[in-house]
Amino acid sequence: DTEVTQTPKHLVMGMTNKKSLKCEQHMGHRAMYWYKQKAKKPPELMFVYSYEKLSINESVPSRFSPECPNSSLLNLHLHALQPEDSALYLCASSRGGNYNEQFFGPGTRLTVL
Amino acid sequence: AQSVTQLDSHVSVSEGTPVLLRCNYSSSYSPSLFWYVQHPNKGLQLLLKYTSAATLVKGINGFEAEFKKSETSFHLTKPSAHMSDAAEYFCVVSDTKSWGKLQFGAGTQVVVTP
Numbered sequence: 001d002t003e004v005t006q007t008p009k010h011l012v013m014g015m016t017n018k019k020s021l022k023c024e025q026h027m028g029h030r031a032m033y034w035y036k037q038k039a040k041k042p043p044e045l046m047f048v049y050s051y052e053k054l055s056i057n058e059s060v061p062s063r064f065s066p067e068c069p070n071s072s073l074l075n076l077h078l079h080a081l082q083p084e085d086s087a088l089y090l091c092a093s094s095r096g097g098n099y100n101e102q103f104f105g106p107g108t109r110l111t112v113l
Numbered sequence: 114a115q116s117v118t119q120l121d122s123h124v125s126v127s128e129g130t131p132v133l134l135r136c137n138y139s140s141s142y143s144p145s146l147f148w149y150v151q152h153p154n155k156g157l158q159l160l161l162k163y164t165s166a167a168t169l170v171k172g173i174n175g176f177e178a179e180f181k182k183s184e185t186s187f188h189l190t191k192p193s194a195h196m197s198d199a200a201e202y203f204c205v206v207s208d209t210k211s212w213g214k215l216q217f218g219a220g221t222q223v224v225v226t227p
Contacts, residue, residue, distance in 0.1 A: 004156075031213065042203055042217035043157070056213050090156055100145055100207040102215060104156040 004105035006091050012111045015081060021108045023074040023091030029103075030096035032074040034066060037088040037107070049074060050096055081112045115140040115206050119218035126194045127226050134189040134221050136204035146187045147205040147215070148178055157203065163187060174198070199225045 004025045013019050023032065031050045035043035048056035049068040063085075065077040074091055088109055092102040120135040138144060145164045149157040161172025168180045178189045187204060204218040 006156075033213070040220075042220055045214060048213040050213065088154075092157075100212065100215070101147065101159065101162055103159065104149075106156040107154075109154065 006105040021076040025093040029093035033092040035090040117218040142208040
């Protein structure tokens with residue numbers, strides 16, 4: 001299995017809702033990533049987990065809360081989002097260590113009303 | 114510090130003609146270089162990577178790229194464009210000093226006309 005899966009594909013939420021994005025990989029990778037991508041822009045790194053520990057937080061607002069329950073799963077909990085948070089959220093994974101090649105999932109298209 | 118410049122924001126080619134996407138990079142350390150493709154409303158797919166082995170790198174779907182250290186370039190080429198090549202292409206650099214962080218170029222949108 002050489003893919004990263006993400007659910008849901010689409011999500012519409014109000015500013016007072018709480019929702020979660022899920023990401024899963026079965027490649028035995030030890031690093032996982034969350035990115036945010038706005039239209040016509042490259043992805044922006046949000047969080048990096050290495051060996052299930054948060055290693056990079058790119059000064060992301062606290063309304064985004066990542067969680068790594070195990071080495072195959074990565075969640076992004078959303079609460080009190082703003083309309084400007086609407087974007088494509090991409091998950092990626094890599095082998096970790098000196099291997100920096102990242103494999104991306106298909107993304108979740110998030111719309112905040 | 115590492116950085117990437119994609120020299121063309123938009124490239125239009127006719128089906129069956131060559132494709133050239135230009136990328137220049139800057140890195141203080143031994144860089145790894147990648148090209149990713151993103152079709153509309155999809156995730157990013159790795160086309161090819163350079164990691165200090167052969168300077169001419171072959172990727173998927175007939176794409177290849179040449180690493181030129183003297184010119185700090187990593188241009189992507191394909192001899193004959195196909196309609197399915199219409200997409201956004203990102204040149205990406207990563208180095209050993211910035212583990213976990215990929216530096217993306219701004220992207221090049223490729224349009225293929227019949």
